Amino acid sequence: MRRTFCKMHGCGNDYIYFDCMRQPLEDPAALSVRLSDRHKGVGGDGIVLVLPSDAADARMRMFNSDGSEGNMCGNAIRCVGKYLFDAGLVSKKALAIETASGVKHLLLFTGADGRVARVQVDMGAPRLNPQDVPVLLDGPRVVGRAVQVAGAAHAITCVSMGNPHCVVFCDDPDALDLPCIGPRFEHDPLFPERVNAEFVALAADGSLRMRVWERGSGETMACGTGACASVVAAVENGFCNRGKDVTVHLRGGDLVIRYTTEGTVTMTGEAVHAFDGSVDI
Numbered sequence: 001m002r003r004t005f006c007k008m009h010g011c012g013n014d015y016i017y018f019d020c021m022r023q024p025l026e027d028p029a030a031l032s033v034r035l036s037d038r039h040k041g042v043g044g045d046g047i048v049l050v051l052p053s054d055a056a057d058a059r060m061r062m063f064n065s066d067g068s069e070g071n072m073c074g075n076a077i078r079c080v081g082k083y084l085f086d087a088g089l090v091s092k093k094a095l096a097i098e099t100a101s102g103v104k105h106l107l108l109f110t111g112a113d114g115r116v117a118r119v120q121v122d123m124g125a126p127r128l129n130p131q132d133v134p135v136l137l138d139g140p141r142v143v144g145r146a147v148q149v150a151g152a153a154h155a156i157t158c159v160s161m162g163n164p165h166c167v168v169f170c171d172d173p174d175a176l177d178l179p180c181i182g183p184r185f186e187h188d189p190l191f192p193e194r195v196n197a198e199f200v201a202l203a204a205d206g207s208l209r210m211r212v213w214e215r216g217s218g219e220t221m222a223c224g225t226g227a228c229a230s231v232v233a234a235v236e237n238g239f240c241n242r243g244k245d246v247t248v249h250l251r252g253g254d255l256v257i258r259y260t261t262e263g264t265v266t267m268t269g270e271a272v273h274a275f276d277g278s279v280d281i
Helices: 028-036 074-086 178-186 224-236
Strands: 002-010 013-019 046-051 058-064 094-099 102-110 116-124 145-149 152-160 164-169 196-202 208-214 218-220 245-250 253-259 265-270 272-280
Touching: 002 074, 013 028, 013 074, 028 046, 028 058, 046 074, 058 074, 074 094, 074 102, 074 116, 074 224, 074 265, 074 272, 116 224, 152 224, 164 224, 178 196, 178 208, 178 218, 196 224, 208 224, 224 245, 224 253, 224 265
Parallel strands: 013 046, 058 094, 164 196, 208 245
Antiparallel strands: 002 013, 002 272, 046 058, 094 102, 102 116, 116 265, 145 152, 152 164, 196 208, 208 218, 245 253, 253 265
């Protein structure tokens, strides 16, 4: 069976998108492993299925490059909004997308060509309770907690943005041997469902610089939920102010995150179409 797809990315966090409103797709986990290979496949951080929904304008399922299914991806959901609008499946610019982490609300911003260029996502409220992350530590929150993780002492802040994050503030994320330390964080026994690890530096202008190791995908050019978790962590540690836009510089581009005074998080960033293709399944 031949199936069509499109390749899109948000800040370099690239996925292969299948319109499953118009074509069925079997065994997406195995397909993600096959197609994500950057040498023998299409190449990407995973695949995303755009599906019909009874609760929203569409439903999103995403699979990492190792075949595991993720609950939420901030960069992917922006591209889903772009796909729906640009393909003519919706005509409005305020959308609701169903995910495994609940329904998320999007605002679409079009460019001069009439196509979606940027998307703002209401990511909802972060969860800081250790059981909600989950992380196997006691207390009501894990904020700047000094613990032994990945075989060394680190001050960690743990946040769920629909998926688990562990944020570590450091002087220079670029100096880290992330291929070595990232898997140790991801698979540390503290995190029963594995974890996304963000390593973040504070800039004098109030922005953040971040590298990320994503569970199931390894280092990626960007992580939308990770950028949200990093800003929440910065606010909770007293490094940034709530209710202000914070620019997060990622290896693939910038995201603008706001941890609102009402306790929710918004994320604004690009959504970019790379190319269309088809593949034999």
